[in-house]
Amino acid sequence: MNQDPKQQQKLEQMRREYTRGGLRRDDLTGDPLAQFQRWFDEAVAAELGDPTAMVLATVAESGQPSQRIVLLKRLDERGFVFYSNRASRKGGELAHSGLASLLFPWHPLDRQVKVAGRVEVLGQDDAEAYFASRPRESQLAALASQQSEVIESRAALMADFEALTARYANRPIPLPQHWGGYRIVPTEVEFWQGGAHRLHDSFRYSQQDSGEWRIDRLAP
Numbered sequence: 001m002n003q004d005p006k007q008q009q010k011l012e013q014m015r016r017e018y019t020r021g022g023l024r025r026d027d028l029t030g031d032p033l034a035q036f037q038r039w040f041d042e043a044v045a046a047e048l049g050d051p052t053a054m055v056l057a058t059v060a061e062s063g064q065p066s067q068r069i070v071l072l073k074r075l076d077e078r079g080f081v082f083y084s085n086r087a088s089r090k091g092g093e094l095a096h097s098g099l100a101s102l103l104f105p106w107h108p109l110d111r112q113v114k115v116a117g118r119v120e121v122l123g124q125d126d127a128e129a130y131f132a133s134r135p136r137e138s139q140l141a142a143l144a145s146q147q148s149e150v151i152e153s154r155a156a157l158m159a160d161f162e163a164l165t166a167r168y169a170n171r172p173i174p175l176p177q178h179w180g181g182y183r184i185v186p187t188e189v190e191f192w193q194g195g196a197h198r199l200h201d202s203f204r205y206s207q208q209d210s211g212e213w214r215i216d217r218l219a220p
Helices: 005-013 032-045 089-097 124-133 136-144 154-167
Strands: 053-059 065-071 080-085 099-106 111-121 179-193 201-207 213-218
Touching: 032 099, 032 111, 032 179, 053 080, 053 089, 065 080, 065 089, 080 089, 080 124, 089 099, 124 179, 136 154
Parallel strands: none
Antiparallel strands: 053 065, 053 099, 080 179, 099 111, 111 179, 179 201, 201 213
């Protein structure tokens, strides 16, 4: 693609200053999950759109990374929980490597949180409990969609959805065999706060062999 030089210049000149304030070591708790909860509560209080949206990064056997947005559904004492189709591309890559990364892009607050860790597959009881709490339309969509597979058309997808709607009109919708929960158990968590002149503040929590967390300031 040959880009118009004027358009390229516009891209090069797109920038803004980050002026919401800095981040200091004294501002941080000793536990990254507690620190995440604090920032998450502030994101909710600021009424950000989709504060639970997180970019999930995985790696294929070929070494090719891929990313997509999933939704955080629980934060517990072990890590970050979400649910998905295990037969999808992401499910295959999570099973292959056993490792993943998350990114929470809270742009209106000039904040990002990056998580790296190992993957835990949640049990059947957990999956059934969460699946039962979803709206019926979302349950039906999980049955209708063979996620990441090539399909003929949207019309074909909607036909499958309507057929399932009719089939389960008067009875509970079963948990799909390929659907369940994951937990990302963090080994590193990085908190980034934008700063003026691109002198951002970034702190990384790294889990030590003892289980304790080491906190280091990173250069922007």
